[in-house]
Amino acid sequence: MEEKKDIRVLYIEDNEGHARLFVKGLKREGGFCVDRVAEPEAGLKMAKETSPGYDAVVVDYCLPGRNGLEVIKDIMSWNNPPATIMVTALGSEETAVDAMQAGAGNYVVKDVHSHYLALIPTVIRDAVRKRKMENDKKAVERELRRLNALLKAEQEAINSGILVVGLDAKVLRYNKRFLEIWEIPEGLVNEGDDSKLLSFVADSLSDWDTFIKQVEYLYQHPEEKRIGDIVELKSGRMLSRNTGPVRLENGEIIGRLWNFEDVTERKRQDVLIQNMAFYDYLTGLPNRRTFYDRLSVSLSDAKRNKQTLSVVFIDLDRFKQVNDTLGHEIGDKVLIAVTRAMKGHLRESDSLARIGGDEFVLLLPRIDKVEDVHRVAAKFLDTFSRPITIDGHEITIGISMGAVFYPKDGDNPEALVRNADYIMYQAKQHGGNNIKIL
Numbered sequence: 001m002e003e004k005k006d007i008r009v010l011y012i013e014d015n016e017g018h019a020r021l022f023v024k025g026l027k028r029e030g031g032f033c034v035d036r037v038a039e040p041e042a043g044l045k046m047a048k049e050t051s052p053g054y055d056a057v058v059v060d061y062c063l064p065g066r067n068g069l070e071v072i073k074d075i076m077s078w079n080n081p082p083a084t085i086m087v088t089a090l091g092s093e094e095t096a097v098d099a100m101q102a103g104a105g106n107y108v109v110k111d112v113h114s115h116y117l118a119l120i121p122t123v124i125r126d127a128v129r130k131r132k133m134e135n136d137k138k139a140v141e142r143e144l145r146r147l148n149a150l151l152k153a154e155q156e157a158i159n160s161g162i163l164v165v166g167l168d169a170k171v172l173r174y175n176k177r178f179l180e181i182w183e184i185p186e187g188l189v190n191e192g193d194d195s196k197l198l199s200f201v202a203d204s205l206s207d208w209d210t211f212i213k214q215v216e217y218l219y220q221h222p223e224e225k226r227i228g229d230i231v232e233l234k235s236g237r238m239l240s241r242n243t244g245p246v247r248l249e250n251g252e253i254i255g256r257l258w259n260f261e262d263v264t265e266r267k268r269q270d271v272l273i274q275n276m277a278f279y280d281y282l283t284g285l286p287n288r289r290t291f292y293d294r295l296s297v298s299l300s301d302a303k304r305n306k307q308t309l310s311v312v313f314i315d316l317d318r319f320k321q322v323n324d325t326l327g328h329e330i331g332d333k334v335l336i337a338v339t340r341a342m343k344g345h346l347r348e349s350d351s352l353a354r355i356g357g358d359e360f361v362l363l364l365p366r367i368d369k370v371e372d373v374h375r376v377a378a379k380f381l382d383t384f385s386r387p388i389t390i391d392g393h394e395i396t397i398g399i400s401m402g403a404v405f406y407p408k409d410g411d412n413p414e415a416l417v418r419n420a421d422y423i424m425y426q427a428k429q430h431g432g433n434n435i436k437i438l
Contacts, residue, residue: 061088
């Protein structure tokens with residue numbers, strides 16, 4: 001289970017005055033743990049060797065020996081690099097483009113009155129979220145490649161079921177794997193009558209009519225080939241079917257080859273892989289990636305139809321206490337119960353996602369007025385003001401919510417979620433178990 005931790009920041013800056021103001025500002029903001037180093041080489045060494053690693057590295061453009069762009073390029077060459085942010089007094093468009101091309105998650109210009117320092121906490125949080133999403137995506141892609149490689153190796157090691165039928169509908173050849181896949185008695189296949197085999201398997205098929213029509217068509221068209229047809233059985237098993245003509249050396253067709261492979265486990269793995277990429281493993285809710293995709297689609301729809309939508313950032317108030325006192329197993333059950341309770345108050349068109357340990361985000365499309373969000377929030381607050389019972393423990397969680405609206409509070413997914421998170425944090429600062437609307 002994830003727990004909220006301070007964001008670990010390394011600041012590479014050789015100017016003592018700027019460094020002192022930067023560190024002081026983040027400490028005053030809270031939620032950050034900051035280290036500072038003056039030399040770029042020392043900073044790279046510290047960023048690479050410190051364990052646990054930094055969430056973000058903030059780099060000044062002007063450094064002794066090499067500039068900040070070179071430092072960022074070095075960091076971005078690592079596996080799973082931290083978020084990188086460039087700060088500079090050189091406010092040119094060219095420098096900004098160079099920073100982004102180097103891989104910086106954001107770019108901040110120092111102003112003479114140091115107003116930029118007020119932006120730094122939000123910029124760092126945003127860059128860290130973006131980098132985590134990118135690193136998580138790479139991790140999922142690596143796992144998909146690993147699973148695909150395993151599946152391929154398994155498939156190559158498994159023999160297919162083979163049946164060869166002559167033009168006179170007599171069985172010419174088969175292997176034991178064919179009998180195993182279809183659960184056919186060997187005595188029956190030895191009779192050599194394909195029509196008897198078809199009659200035997202009829203009751204095991206989910207869609208006999210479609211199956212037999214395809215078989216009859218293929219027998220009537222001896223030169224026809226088919227690859228990758230899926231045959232579903234009533235038992236839930238799925239067979240991949242390939243078929244084509246059997247020819248002599250002179251090209252004469254003497255029959256048809258049927259090749260069957262049980263792909264049930266492969267299909268299950270496909271579902272597992274799909275879930276890994278798009279859904280939270282514990283609650284079954286959409287994950288961050290899927291939520292952003294759905295929000296993008298809803299925004300396009302809202303823009304086209306001149307509608308309003310709302311994004312609500314939700315944080316459980318006392319979840320860390322549950323984990324610390326009752327353990328992660330109870331914590332997991334709490335998350336599942338909370339998810340079930342929230343979903344019970346939503347419309348079919350609403351979309352709830354889990355994006356962190358105890359963080360959820362809710363999309364409410366086609367909102368007519370602010371009161372619509374208040375109505376949903378009131379149901380949540382009422383539900384979680386009462387204790388829930390998990391394995392004999394009465395647990396009162398409480399939630400804090402921050403709600404924003406398109407188009408008033410943002411016109412893209414990142415801005416809306418970021419602003420909703422900020423407003424939720426303000427609600428939590430006022431004691432939790434409430435909602436604040438921007």
